[in-house]
Amino acid sequence: MEGDIAQLGQFIGAGLAGIGSGAAAIGVGHVAGNFLAGALRNPSAAGGQTATLFIGIAFAEALGIFSFLVALLLMFAV
Amino acid sequence: MATEAHGEETGGLVFHPLDQFIVEPLFGNAGDPVHWYTITNVTLWMALAVLAIVALFVFGSRGRAIVPTRTQSIGEILYGFTYKMVEDVAGKDAIKFFPYIMSLFMFILFANYLGLLPMSFATTSHIAVTAVLALAVFLTVTIVGFVKNGVGFLGLFWVASAPLALRPILAIIELISYFVRPVSHSIRLGGNIMAGHAVIKVFAGFAAIAAISPFAVLSITAIYGLEVLVAGVQAYVFTILTCVYLKDALHPSH
Numbered sequence: 472m473e474g475d476i477a478q479l480g481q482f483i484g485a486g487l488a489g490i491g492s493g494a495a496a497i498g499v500g501h502v503a504g505n506f507l508a509g510a511l512r513n514p515s516a517a518g519g520q521t522a523t524l525f526i527g528i529a530f531a532e533a534l535g536i537f538s539f540l541v542a543l544l545l546m547f548a549v
Numbered sequence: 550m551a552t553e554a555h556g557e558e559t560g561g562l563v564f565h566p567l568d569q570f571i572v573e574p575l576f577g578n579a580g581d582p583v584h585w586y587t588i589t590n591v592t593l594w595m596a597l598a599v600l601a602i603v604a605l606f607v608f609g610s611r612g613r614a615i616v617p618t619r620t621q622s623i624g625e626i627l628y629g630f631t632y633k634m635v636e637d638v639a640g641k642d643a644i645k646f647f648p649y650i651m652s653l654f655m656f657i658l659f660a661n662y663l664g665l666l667p668m669s670f671a672t673t674s675h676i677a678v679t680a681v682l683a684l685a686v687f688l689t690v691t692i693v694g695f696v697k698n699g700v701g702f703l704g705l706f707w708v709a710s711a712p713l714a715l716r717p718i719l720a721i722i723e724l725i726s727y728f729v730r731p732v733s734h735s736i737r738l739g740g741n742i743m744a745g746h747a748v749i750k751v752f753a754g755f756a757a758i759a760a761i762s763p764f765a766v767l768s769i770t771a772i773y774g775l776e777v778l779v780a781g782v783q784a785y786v787f788t789i790l791t792c793v794y795l796k797d798a799l800h801p802s803h
Binding site: 522526533537540547 | 740741782786789790
């Protein structure tokens, strides 16, 4: 294993960017959990809100995908 | 760096998990002039997706039976599902964009599922592919917004219900979030598919180690099941976000 300090920084940075994926997981969990909590209180209204659930999940997930992208850029593009 | 040979010299996996996404011309050797003009594996699998969609809908709608055959009912379910989604999310006056949204949904769905076949190529994992789809949506939505509402489309960025002092700040935030839309729209689809396929390859690398290979094979099975779900959900999410953006363009007031 040889390499220079810049490569070390790349790998550490890519690993740190992985934290963003975990944060996005928390966000998606919040959305889905709160949807389920609401849906169990009023199951008859839950069916119409599935689209809203997916939109919420998609927006929460987007920033996690950005961190994944940053990790990929650090690994392969820098 | 991604196109170099990997593995042996670093002592890691014998293959690189991202090697499956390399675009290769189907005919000719490297250096030949013909090499640059032949179709690539991306083109091939996109064409197969289009052919599969055409086959499903042509053969499905040919009988026009009252009691649908299996092919016809699959086509009817997909049509009805997308129609209801456009109507519910984007509103009644967005129905004239239904053919576009239906084509988007079908293409992404079929490309995702064809990419899940073993030895196939996941076209939607390439950000070049998804970025074109997302940019087309972005341009369509922007042009439709300005044609429908004129300068009133800028009301999308001027939040009239907020206090006056906050509005310039909100306008900047809204403007940034508007222009980041095609980026997040494309990377969400491409990133999800790419990450899923790379994870399967990583576990396939673990399967070469005898001690953990049963666990690795079980994991591949489980992740493949998850990927089948993700392929459908990401196509749905891409389409429903298109509908949301379209609703913003048709009714820009907050």
